[in-house]
Amino acid sequence: MEKARWQTHRVTIKDIARAANVDPSTVTRALQGSERVKTATREKIASLAAEMGYVPDMAARTLVNRRSGLIGVVIPDMTNPFFAEFGRGIEDEAAKHDLRILIIDTRGVEAAEREAVKLFLELKVDGVVVPMARGPQEYYDGLNDAIPLVHVNREEAKHRVNCDTVHGSILVMQHLLELGHRRIGFVRGPAPPGREPKMFAYRQALDEAGIHYDPELIFTFDGTLESTELIAEQVLALDERPTAIFGHNDVSAAGLIHALRDHKLSVPQDISVAGHDDIQLSGCIDPPLTTVAWPMYELGQQSVRYLYSLGQGKKPRAPKVPLPRLIVRESTGGPKAARKS
Amino acid sequence: MEKARWQTHRVTIKDIARAANVDPSTVTRALQGSERVKTATREKIASLAAEMGYVPDMAARTLVNRRSGLIGVVIPDMTNPFFAEFGRGIEDEAAKHDLRILIIDTRGVEAAEREAVKLFLELKVDGVVVPMARGPQEYYDGLNDAIPLVHVNREEAKHRVNCDTVHGSILVMQHLLELGHRRIGFVRGPAPPGREPKMFAYRQALDEAGIHYDPELIFTFDGTLESTELIAEQVLALDERPTAIFGHNDVSAAGLIHALRDHKLSVPQDISVAGHDDIQLSGCIDPPLTTVAWPMYELGQQSVRYLYSLGQGKKPRAPKVPLPRLIVRESTGGPKAARKS
DNA sequence: TTGTAGGCGTTATCAA
DNA sequence: TTGATAACGCCTACAA
Secondary structure (H helix, E strand, O other): OOOOOOOOOOOOHHHHHHHHOOOHHHHHHHHOOOOOOOHHHHHHHHHHHHHHOOOOOHHHHHHHHOOOOEEEEEEOOOOOHHHHHHHHHHHHHHHHOOOEEEEEEOOOOHHHHHHHHHHHHHOOOOEEEEEOOOOOHHHHHHHOOOOOEEEEOOOOOOOEEOOOHHHHHHHHHHHHHHOOOOOEEEEEOOOOOOOOHHHHHHHHHHHHOOOOOOHHHEEEOOOOHHHHHHHHHHHHHOOOOOOEEEOOOHHHHHHHHHHHHHOOOOOOOOOEEEOOEOOHHHHOOOOOOEEEEOOHHHHHHHHHHHHHHHHOOOOOOOOOOOOOEEEOOOOOOOOHHHHHO | OOOOOOOOOOOOHHHHHHHHOOOHHHHHHHHOOOOOOOHHHHHHHHHHHHHHOOOOOHHHHHHHHOOOOEEEEEEOOOOOHHHHHHHHHHHHHHHHOOOEEEEEEOOOOHHHHHHHHHHHHHOOOOEEEEEOOOOOHHHHHHHOOOOOEEEEOOOOOOOEEOOOHHHHHHHHHHHHHHOOOOOEEEEEOOOOOOOOHHHHHHHHHHHHOOOOOOHHHEEEOOOOHHHHHHHHHHHHHOOOOOOEEEOOOHHHHHHHHHHHHHOOOOOOOOOEEEOOEOOHHHHOOOOOOEEEEOOHHHHHHHHHHHHHHHHOOOOOOOOOOOOOEEEOOOOOOOOHHHHHO
């Protein structure tokens, strides 16, 4: 078996300096495009660097510059399509400031979230974005300005870019209430207890409509489709079934619809189901999903913009981002009883 | 506006050394858990480090160690659910070797792919995984062993972990042919020309079945759902429509099914649609999608394992991974004509 | 316009 | 068991 070999000695500015017959510091300046280098020298060095396959050593640079030019993004579940536009917003804004993006996926594991932040800290990134953080706020407070860190959607965070979750959820609830539903179920997601704005909105909407809160109508989605089947069974087992369900997100809603169908309930005829997130496939499932769309692109943009200001030593106020929008499609309709009457 | 401040001076081993009244080198040893440090000293230093909030400086470490303990993953589209299990496989295997994972999402942009590899190079990562690379092989060959780099699914790559794409696609085609389809459409994805194993399989299967290849039946998915609507229109406009379509992936298949329905064609009664990838929602859309599942977890695992061997100076052979599996659900059925007869 | 020198934080080696 | 030292690759004064 042939032995593979990695380049033992990477080309450094010293090598280039030797080849160009100048001092390493001149190479540095030349590579930075400094005016204080004779054009001829600069060009010579540039072509030499390219020829020799010079790759700057970020470690060395970061060490001396005390910054890396990197932004770390801690994503709870990168495959959640919800984050697609968010990523684009981050990238686009980062590009404007010559920052590069690194992503760590925590799969929703709280310990992994801390590990991620820790790694970014060690990497001396210029800033960290943590959307939908799972970890306790105390942990982040404990970081104590060790690094510019902005949360996305965390009311209690010092530095944050927020979208009005409650508003979006209220829109869904109002929609369902206006359709005539009185018995509405709610699917909780894997959020830290005490931090459930959707749940808060759910209860508030019920309150305002004068509807009694019934714990029987609260279900839990754990991120897997299996759990939506469980939810369907729980719904079926109820003496008095809900006529509508507000799902934690579109994946859970899609799973639930599918599971309900397996049990011969049709959506929205027998039961309405609304989701949250407006993922790419929301409009493709059958029936197309009523849901809430967030301005994810803007959230991404604003996060980096905020981070950048922080890095500049400013302390910007929490920026305003557009409100969530209700997207009414076909998975919601009037309740059976209401239609009958 | 209050001025935000970042810690000017991070705690270093020198600070700890001073506090513990020892030499920095002793701190290093202690922190490494070396046996060559008195237990008392070690413990004292450990608690001091924790107390003082010491965060190691990766830049300095990487500089002297000449390695970072990082693995870079270049993902073409992180929100493609296709990569969910892949990521898990990578993580799990990386954890075994004490490697940490960094992800860059290229959004399918070839230039971004190179930038990503470049950044990882600069970061001195221990290895790079590039699944479904878009860039030309010459680029990667040009890297010339600058770093351990393994491709996922790229036949022509020197270091690769492959899943038999052709096999999987043949399974779909055989399935459709066995159902009696003779006029089968194919949806191309955004792959570099000349590197289209699915297309290859499509044509080969047709050949073997003695069916003439008709360029009219080739459509193109560009990653957006809009393009699936276009495809539907193109299908509709055909004099002789296909009775089945093999879609590039599940997203395109789901979009296509939805679009066909908007045009009053039902699936699979009027036209069968098969996908590829078996994403989380494949079973939830209506009708549940016939598709191909890849052993993504294993692919992720094997990539890192391969990378690790490379790093050890070995040159492992391309590892064997399980074959793709055909998942028959309800989006495919016999052709209308066949059923009539 | 270019060179010299010192240091960024950490570690490995050698000496004590 | 611990300390001193040099080095990793790069950059920024400052000097020439």
